[in-house]
Amino acid sequence: MMPYRQAQWEEPLIIERSSEGQVGFSLPNTEAPPMNIPSELLRQIPPRLPELSETEVVRHYIRLSQENYGVDLGIYPLGSCTMKYNPKLLDRVVATTKLQDLHPLQDNESVQGILRIFYELSQWLAEIVGLSKVSLQPAAGAHGEFTGAMIMRAYHRKNGDLGKRDELIVPDSAHGTNPASAAMAGFKVVEIPSGEDGCVDVKALRSSLSPRTAGLMLTNPNTLGIFEADILEIARLVHEAGGLLYYDGANLNAILGKAKPGRMGFDIVHINIHKTFATPHGGGGPGSGPVAVTKELERFLPVPTVECAGDKYYLDFDRPDSIGKIRSFWGNSSVLVRAYAYILMMGQDGLEKVADISVLNANYLARKLSQVRGLELPYADKVRKHEFVLSAAKMAHETGVTAAHLSKRLLDFGIHAPTVYFPLIVDEALMIEPTETVSKQDLDEAVEAFSKASIEAYSTPDVVRDAPKNTAVSRIDEARASHPKTMKLTWRSNAQPS
Amino acid sequence: MSEAHPYIPNSAPKIREGMLREIGARDVQALFADIPESIRKDSTLRLPGSRSEMETSVQVSGLLSTNVSTRDVVSFLGGGVWPHYVPAAVDEIVSRSEFITSYTPYQPEISQGMLQALFEYQSMVAELMGMEFANSSLYDWATALGEAARMASRVTGRDEFLVPHYVQPDRLRTLKTFCEPAGIEIVEIGQDRRTGSVLQDDLQRKVSSKVAGVYIENPSYLGFLEPNAKRIGEIAHEKGALFIIGADPVSLGLFASPGELNADIAVGEGQPLGNHMNYGGPLLGLFACRGDRLLRQMPGRLIGMTTTKDGSSKAFTMVLQTREQHIRREKASSNICTNEALCAVAAAAYLALMGPQGLERLCKNILANSSYAMRQLKKLDGLNVPQFEAQHFKEFTIGFDKTGLAASHVNAKLLQRGIQGGICLHDQFPELGQSALYCVTELHTRESIDRLVEAMKVILEGR
Numbered sequence: 001m002m003p004y005r006q007a008q009w010e011e012p013l014i015i016e017r018s019s020e021g022q023v024g025f026s027l028p029n030t031e032a033p034p035m036n037i038p039s040e041l042l043r044q045i046p047p048r049l050p051e052l053s054e055t056e057v058v059r060h061y062i063r064l065s066q067e068n069y070g071v072d073l074g075i076y077p078l079g080s081c082t083m084k085y086n087p088k089l090l091d092r093v094v095a096t097t098k099l100q101d102l103h104p105l106q107d108n109e110s111v112q113g114i115l116r117i118f119y120e121l122s123q124w125l126a127e128i129v130g131l132s133k134v135s136l137q138p139a140a141g142a143h144g145e146f147t148g149a150m151i152m153r154a155y156h157r158k159n160g161d162l163g164k165r166d167e168l169i170v171p172d173s174a175h176g177t178n179p180a181s182a183a184m185a186g187f188k189v190v191e192i193p194s195g196e197d198g199c200v201d202v203k204a205l206r207s208s209l210s211p212r213t214a215g216l217m218l219t220n221p222n223t224l225g226i227f228e229a230d231i232l233e234i235a236r237l238v239h240e241a242g243g244l245l246y247y248d249g250a251n252l253n254a255i256l257g258k259a260k261p262g263r264m265g266f267d268i269v270h271i272n273i274h275k276t277f278a279t280p281h282g283g284g285g286p287g288s289g290p291v292a293v294t295k296e297l298e299r300f301l302p303v304p305t306v307e308c309a310g311d312k313y314y315l316d317f318d319r320p321d322s323i324g325k326i327r328s329f330w331g332n333s334s335v336l337v338r339a340y341a342y343i344l345m346m347g348q349d350g351l352e353k354v355a356d357i358s359v360l361n362a363n364y365l366a367r368k369l370s371q372v373r374g375l376e377l378p379y380a381d382k383v384r385k386h387e388f389v390l391s392a393a394k395m396a397h398e399t400g401v402t403a404a405h406l407s408k409r410l411l412d413f414g415i416h417a418p419t420v421y422f423p424l425i426v427d428e429a430l431m432i433e434p435t436e437t438v439s440k441q442d443l444d445e446a447v448e449a450f451s452k453a454s455i456e457a458y459s460t461p462d463v464v465r466d467a468p469k470n471t472a473v474s475r476i477d478e479a480r481a482s483h484p485k486t487m488k489l490t491w492r493s494n495a496q497p498s
Numbered sequence: 499m500s501e502a503h504p505y506i507p508n509s510a511p512k513i514r515e516g517m518l519r520e521i522g523a524r525d526v527q528a529l530f531a532d533i534p535e536s537i538r539k540d541s542t543l544r545l546p547g548s549r550s551e552m553e554t555s556v557q558v559s560g561l562l563s564t565n566v567s568t569r570d571v572v573s574f575l576g577g578g579v580w581p582h583y584v585p586a587a588v589d590e591i592v593s594r595s596e597f598i599t600s601y602t603p604y605q606p607e608i609s610q611g612m613l614q615a616l617f618e619y620q621s622m623v624a625e626l627m628g629m630e631f632a633n634s635s636l637y638d639w640a641t642a643l644g645e646a647a648r649m650a651s652r653v654t655g656r657d658e659f660l661v662p663h664y665v666q667p668d669r670l671r672t673l674k675t676f677c678e679p680a681g682i683e684i685v686e687i688g689q690d691r692r693t694g695s696v697l698q699d700d701l702q703r704k705v706s707s708k709v710a711g712v713y714i715e716n717p718s719y720l721g722f723l724e725p726n727a728k729r730i731g732e733i734a735h736e737k738g739a740l741f742i743i744g745a746d747p748v749s750l751g752l753f754a755s756p757g758e759l760n761a762d763i764a765v766g767e768g769q770p771l772g773n774h775m776n777y778g779g780p781l782l783g784l785f786a787c788r789g790d791r792l793l794r795q796m797p798g799r800l801i802g803m804t805t806t807k808d809g810s811s812k813a814f815t816m817v818l819q820t821r822e823q824h825i826r827r828e829k830a831s832s833n834i835c836t837n838e839a840l841c842a843v844a845a846a847a848y849l850a851l852m853g854p855q856g857l858e859r860l861c862k863n864i865l866a867n868s869s870y871a872m873r874q875l876k877k878l879d880g881l882n883v884p885q886f887e888a889q890h891f892k893e894f895t896i897g898f899d900k901t902g903l904a905a906s907h908v909n910a911k912l913l914q915r916g917i918q919g920g921i922c923l924h925d926q927f928p929e930l931g932q933s934a935l936y937c938v939t940e941l942h943t944r945e946s947i948d949r950l951v952e953a954m955k956v957i958l959e960g961r
Contacts, residue, residue: 006608010811014618014850024851025585025860027940033865037889041723043754047625051853054587061591061615061847068611070599081601085505089551091598093558094776100584101567103575104778105921107913110566114777117561127544139637139780140836142823153679180823180833184648186679189828227532257543259533274836278505282840283612284602284799285635286780289836302675325671328578328640328767329778341558347548350503356526357506357514363529364517383532411608419604422824439507440517471607473813474806481804482817484790488803489631489817490621 001448004074004414006471007066014060015491018050024057048492067472068283069416075442077365079387079419079431080175080223082253082275089345090279090338099337104329108314114333115313118306121340122290128351129249129269130262131292135301136331141250142177143326144270144289145217147302149185150323151268151293152215152244154300158321165214165242171200173224173423178217178248187214194425198224198379200234209237215244220264221251221385223423223431224378225362227259235265244268244297249289252276253435254359254386257352267294277339288335302326357436358386361443365434366390368447373454374398378426387433389426390418396428401457401464403428408475409456409467413449504551568775572946573918576893576937577719578639578666578767579775582748583941584848588772591847592840602799602836606815613814616839617801619846626750626849627764628757629786633798635838636783639767640669643713643744644676645785645797645832646763647684650711650740652795652831657682660704660712660739662696663689666719667926669744682710691929694722694886696730705733711740716759717749720923720935721893722886731760740792747771747784747845748864749891751857756786763787772848773841782841796821797832860940864892867947868938874951878958885930892939895923898932903961905934911957917950 052060070076076083094100102111122134138144149168156165168187170178172194179189190208195201199222216238220228228234238245247266253276261269273279274287281287293301303322304315315330346354366388370377374395377388392403407417407430419431434443456463468474480486502510508517514526523529530538549557568581575581592598596611603609603616616634623632636642647659659682661670674684685704688697696714705712712734716724724730731741742763743756748770756764768782769775787796802817823830852860872894875883882897884890898905909919920936927933938947 011614013614013621014846015621018853023853023856024587025853025856027856027859027863028943030863030866031870033862034869035862038725040725040728041753041889043750043752044758045628045755046854047622047628047750047755047857049622049625049852049854049857050850051855052850054585054851057847057850058587058591060850061843062594064611064615065591065594065596066611067614068596068600069605069608070596072595072599076601078601078604083601086599087505087551089555091593093555093562095589096559096562097567097569098562098565099567100774100776101569101581102565102777103568103573103581103775103918104579105575105577106566106568106573106918107909110571110918111777113561113564117558124545130540139641139838140834142833142835143637143641146833150675150679176822176824176827176830177833177835179828180826180830183828183830184676184679184833186681229532229534232534232536255533255541257541258530259537259541263537263540272836280598281601281836282838283597283600283609283616283843284839285837286839286841287836324675325640325668326675327672327779328638328666328668328781332779333777334774334780337558337562341554344546344557345549345551345554348543348545350506350548351543351545353503353506353509356529357508359529360514360517360521360523360526361508363521363523367521383529407605408607411605416601416608417605436506436508440513468607472610473607473811474808476606476813476815477804477807477809478815481802481815482819486804487817489617489793489800490624491618491803492621492624 001413001445004470008472009063009067011060011063013491014050017052017056017060020051022051022053024052024054074414075438075446076416077418077432077434078416079433080250082433082435084278084435085437086278086280090341093341094334094337099334112313115306117337117340119308119313121336122306124343125271125290126292128256129271129292130260131269132295133298133301134290134292135305136290136336137302137327138289138291139327139332140285140287141270141272141289142181144291145177145181146184147291147326148246148268148270149181149187151297151300153185154323155244155297156214165212167212168214169208169216171218173222173425174217175248175250182217198226199228200230202230202233205234206237209241213241213243215246217246217248219248219251221254224389225384225387226379226382227385231264250275251386254355256355257348258355267297273335273339278342279335279338286332286335288332354436361434361436361438362386362388365432365443369450372450374457387431389423390430390432391426392428392430395457399457399461401461403430405464406453409453409464410449411468412470415446415449571916571918572949574920574936575918577921577935578668579778580770580937580939581775581941582770582939584772584774585851587851588844588847592844597840597843603816610814613801615843615846617803617814619842620801622846622849623784624786626747627786628755629764630788631793632786633796634801635842636785636798636834637838638781638783639744639765640672642765642783642785643669643673646742646765647673647677647682647711648680649795649797650742651680651682653792654710654740656708656710658685658709660685660687660709662687662714664694664718664720665715692887694718694720694888695724695726698729701730701733705737705739707737709737709739711742713742715744717746717891720886720895721890722888723753723891727759748860752861753891762792768841768845771845773844780838780841782838782845795831798834799837863940867942868892868894871938871947874947875954878955880958885933893935893937895930895933895935901958901961903932905932908957912953915953917953
């Protein structure tokens with residue numbers, strides 16, 4: 001295990017670095033503009049922005065970057081987030097004026113290259129998920145979910161069922177965005193419990209299905225990393241009840257070239273480009289969440305769609321049954337072009353290898369970590385797909401060291417923590433997704449780090465409870481951060497209006 | 499293709515076989531045996547075969563190189579995404595791999611860099627907007643507006659939302675998509691055909707105790723400013739509705755901020771702040787508000803400044819997460835998770851470089867260029883420039899009715915001369931006649947404007 005120590009700059013707020021009269025810009029000289037502007041249109045109080053030279057601005061941000069952990073620094077096994085390595089070529093191909101300086105309303109002839117990329121990418125994504133047509137517009141996974149739920153709404157409206165079918169069924173192990181997106185699209189959320197085996201309880205599903213069912217939202221493999229083997233039966237039941245099946249693509253990495261959601265019976269799928277297709281997460285975004293649908297649902301996709309006639313590519317706005325617009329313009333292009341390059345480079349064989357090795361890595365790590373004292377692997381008899389969930393309940397019970405404590409200690413060893421306390425159906429959950437881009441050595445070092453933290457938990461628990469120490473800052477006072485009296489959301493004000 | 503893969507280290511056969519042995523699996527296929535055969539059998543991907551990095555690079559760059567960018571021609575397109583200069587330092591900062599390759603900062607101790615950058619972003623957006631709080635980004639202006647309408651409805655318990663006539667069509671359509679499932683009705687308020695100002699008697703008629711919010715844009719989609727913004731806010735507030743202003747952040751270096759105009763919520767598009775146009779995405783949704791009541795209903799992620807537990811240093815972390823989907827599920831204030839964090843960092847770095855002086859000078863620079871363009875175009879016989887008698891910023895409309903030419907015809911002729919004309923407005927706002935929206939920023943040199951005027955002159959003479 002390599003020692004880890006993150007930079008600790010104690011970098012002041014950028015406004016504190018400000019000194020009057022400094023500038024970090026230069027602009028061409030122009031004549032003075034006519035300034036006969038009525039005073040009520042003018043700003044009275046100038047914004048309190050920092051005044052700094054370019055040198056100082058750059059140093060500030062480079063120091064901050066050094067206080068930030070990324071995939072390029074080490075293993076990042078956040079469950080369900082698919083923090084895989086982002087090939088450097090992807091960043092290079094989009095750093096061109098031929099993309100950066102394209103305006104979305106340019107004459108069609110002038111953007112044939114980018115439209116062709118959009119068109120082919122749509123086709124490839126449809127092939128990968130086994131559905132008919134794709135919209136590249138959603139900016140993120142949750143945005144795709146909202147779009148998909150709106151498509152369900154449009155479908156039921158078209159059938160004259162909108163008022164009647166107002167329930168979307170979501171398993172209790174689902175990502176939080178699923179119920180939130182369903183609610184945003186106007187559906188009542190019906191939560192069903194998972195069965196003994198961690199999968200959808202088909203009996204519970206059957207009893208929640210009714211003429212009010214609009215559909216079911218599901219991820220497969222599920223958040224425990226287990227493939228829902230009853231999926232064909234589940235799909236049959238939902239369809240028989242008149243509902244649609246929605247696939248949350250967060251876990252698509254595991255099944256590339258192994259199973260297609262369309263073949264499982266899903267009608268609508270969103271794809272997390274920033275997870276499965278190796279585009280960087282950017283500290284929380286931008287991402288991209290294209291939506292794929294069956295032939296029957298194509299008419300409802302947001303406008304415009306990207307089409308091809310002969311050898312000409314164009315945007316089609318003439319779609320009367322469309323749910324409408326879900327954002328400005330056509331999609332997060334610089335993310336989508338990266339995905340295009342990634343799929344082109346990986347090819348069919350490379351993508352299958354992604355699934356193979358992401359699943360191998362997860363099973364290998366699950367096996368090793370389940371042997372660490374205090375950690376258990378619920379549903380141990382099942383083979384995992386891309387991820388798995390450990391329970392630290394035993395450790396918490398025996399030592400007082402919780403999953404949260406343990407994850408903080410991992411930071412000290414230069415390993416990003418797993419997703420903690422999710423899914424809610426596992427006590428003291430640690431959700432781990434190594435991805436295909438880690439080496440065996442990375443995995444073995446992770447095992448070593450978990451083992452060391454476990455030994456500490458049983459011998460010197462305070463070391464774990466007081467972690468981290470090697471990060472830019474030590475344990476953070478979260479209560480103070482969110483308390484109305486002490487909360488600070490800008491450099492000017494406290495939360496409470498004074 | 500060799501079995502070992504540059505991004506998949508454990509694909510090397512010896513390593514892979516060793517790992518399989520350790521977990522007691524016969525081969526990799528055994529790990530997929532739980533997937534029903536009937537699903538597996540159709541799973542082969544009909545995609546092109548893999549390529550080397552070099553081949554991929556050549557192919558993708560080759561496709562992109564066929565695009566004609568706004569650098570290759572003179573372009574006057576704006577209307578939601580605008581050409582502005584992106585300082586080299588901004589590109590450099592957002593290329594840092596520690597920022598790019600990090601996830602949402604769920605583990606704050608190891609993610610202080612991104613958290614501090616986003617806290618500073620929130621501070622700068624709040625300053626610029628003249629508001630108390632800003633979140634750490636939404637997808638774009640259009641979805642920020644959708645969220646604002648839903649938030650206004652939640653806070654007031656009302657279900658009508660008033661929107662002026664001259665709103666960018668994408669934005670209006672997105673707003674409708676967001677509002678329909680929440681049962682919020684969009685009601686249009688008229689704008690004066692001569693000045694563009696909101697018709698106050700129409701507003702008075704439509705603002706009722708059912709109205710959750712009144713929205714205006716300042717500057718508007720068509721570039722004119724609203725001289726009566728404060729009064730509009732008063733009318734909204736008198737009826738207990740929230741007042742929401744959408745703004746171009748660049749304009750706020752000189753023009754009144756939403757906060758100064760008594761807005762409760764401010765939204766806008768952050769792309770002009772250090773983000774490239776990128777064919778319309780990613781964008782950056784600005785969202786700010788004031789008061790505790792609104793804060794608790796705010797969509798999106800918020801970063802707070804606190805201290806370490808031992809009190810030894812300042813520290814940053816995500817706050818008020820109980821509003822968010824991963825805690826609150828179907829009761830969350832929004833479903834948003836992945837946002838536009840890196841675009842927000844670009845905006846913060848941009849604003850830090852510009853400072854208050856830079857932003858004001860930028861505004862004056864844009865005003866100088868756009869008024870020069872208007873002045874020169876006005877001299878041409880038959881053009882109505884601008885169509886509204888008002889102060890404009892960055893964008894203005896040209897009316898072609900007196901020339902007998904269609905705006906699309908003018909654009910086609912301009913294109914032959916290497917000029918991309920403005921957005922044709924006829925389909926969106928037929929009452930404006932043959933009309934186009936022109937955008938002029940600091941990137942438009944006097945020569946490029948002269949070229950437009952010269953070309954326009956030739957086209958008009960040739961009619």
